[in-house]
Amino acid sequence: MMSDNGDAPRVDGRRLRYQNRRGEILTAVMAHVLEHGINQLSFRKLAAAVGVSHVTLRHHFGTKDDLLVEILGSIGSRTPIPENLGDADIEAVIQGLWQRWMQPATDQRSRLLFEAYGLAVRNPDEYRAFLDRVTTGWINMLRHHALRAGCPSDEVDDFATLLLAQVRGLQFDLLATDDRARLGSAIDSVIDGIRQQRARWAELANR
Amino acid sequence: MMSDNGDAPRVDGRRLRYQNRRGEILTAVMAHVLEHGINQLSFRKLAAAVGVSHVTLRHHFGTKDDLLVEILGSIGSRTPIPENLGDADIEAVIQGLWQRWMQPATDQRSRLLFEAYGLAVRNPDEYRAFLDRVTTGWINMLRHHALRAGCPSDEVDDFATLLLAQVRGLQFDLLATDDRARLGSAIDSVIDGIRQQRARWAELANR
Incomplete structure (x- = not known):
């Protein structure tokens, strides 16, 4: 695009450098907050780091x-919502989350995610996009998988809401206690529960 | 108790005033952080407030x-774990939590609780007592109620872990979305699920 003075390449080059620089700084900021958190974040210390x-x-x-706001946006967009799991079923989605948490x-x-939740619920208007992504965004993904698995449409909101709540609560429990035996067994129960639901949905469909 | 110089009343009086003063300040601190949060807490601003x-x-x-650490201890101990519900059953515990959240x-x-979770999982060693209280403490309470309701002992860890996770996840969802219709329906499903479990436990016991 030409600028007003016709000196397009120079202006574009500047823009590009500006945007690259911004992206580079944000990458460094994210690496810093992943290690040190966002509670008690100091602008000056962050700049120095x-x-x-x-x-x-x-x-x-x-x-x-x-x-x-930008950091939380970046956390939200980097937290991969497994929409692209293709034909993976809902049990595989949960199993995949658990495998990832174990790393x-x-x-x-x-x-960082739980710090971000705390910050965001304190200022929900400011962090609306983040909060929507980690609630409604995830619920829509789970709804999609549940409907494909045969969940009746009048049950799908409850199913997706409860499954997300359970998964998020277990993630907190794991961070808090690191009790992998208890939580591994709980995740197995979640997956068993989903299988039982699917069997019931199949029965309903065959009636 | 007598002090070394035998001047017990004066020393006790000082101690009492010191402890009262400390308690008064902590009460004021708690009122401040309930309103303003603990993210980005400034010692000087807090003192002024x-x-x-x-x-x-x-x-x-x-x-x-x-x-x-003291603030989180205070949050932990003020968050009433309904151990004293006496004969209330586990459905009543969940219903009671939901009623309270609606206020x-x-x-x-x-x-403040979710801010505290974020702070605590960033520094789990420092906030171990808080993290234990909000995970193991709650799980033990739910285990107690589940066992009384007939839950087999080999299922009780899964049951309590999953129920706590679900309740905590729903509390976050409510703070994030304030979607009371969807979440009220989800809570009803949780309670229905507990009733179905209890019916199954009763069958197992009667075999």
Whole structure:
């Protein structure tokens, strides 16, 4: 696109550098908050940790609250909602989440997620997009899988709401207690419960 | 108790005033964090808000981290685990939680609780007592009620773990979406599920 003075390449180059720089800084910010969290985040310390001045950080991201909104947006979009599981069934979705939580690398992300929940419910208007993504976004994904698995449409809201609640609560329990034996057994029960529901849905359909 | 110099009343009086003062300040601190949260808590701003100098606050509570540990301890102990429900059954426990969440006054407490979860999973060693209380503490209460309701002992860990997870996840969903119709229906399903489990437990016992 041409700028007003016709000097398009220079302007585009600047824009590109600006956007690259912003993306690079955000990547460094995310690495920092994954390790150190977002509670008690200090703008100056964060700037020092990612190797820019706090003026530069402010220039690219605005206030600390603006930056937190961006961080939570980034957490939300990086938390892979497994919409693209294709033909994976709902039991496989849950099993996949559990497998992922068992990997030590996921711990940092899970911790950050719960910090983000705490921050977001304190300021729900500011973090509306994040809260919608981690509730309605996930519920819609689970609804989709449940309907494909035969869940009657008048049961699907309850099913998806309860399954998401259960999975989120178990994730917190795992972070809090690291009691993998108890929680592994609980996840197996969740999956058994889904199988029993599916059998009931199949019966309903065959009546 | 006599002090070394035999001047017991004066020493006890001092202790009492010190402890009263500490308790008063903690009450004011709790009122402040219920309204304003614990994310981004500033020691100086907090001191100003509760009407003491930050030196006094530090004198009574130590560092900001020490104070946060105390705040989370206070949240944990103020969150009433309904152990004293006496003969109330487990459905009544869940129904009671839901009724409480529906009261606007509970919102602040629920928000603070989720902030505390986020802070605690970031520093699980420091907040071990809080994390144990909100996981193992609640699970033991639910186990107790489930066993009384006839839950077989080899199922009770799964039952209590899953029920707590579900309830905690629903509480987050309510804070995030305020979708009371969907969540009220989900809670009804939880209670129906418990009734079905109880019927199954009764059958097992009668075999």
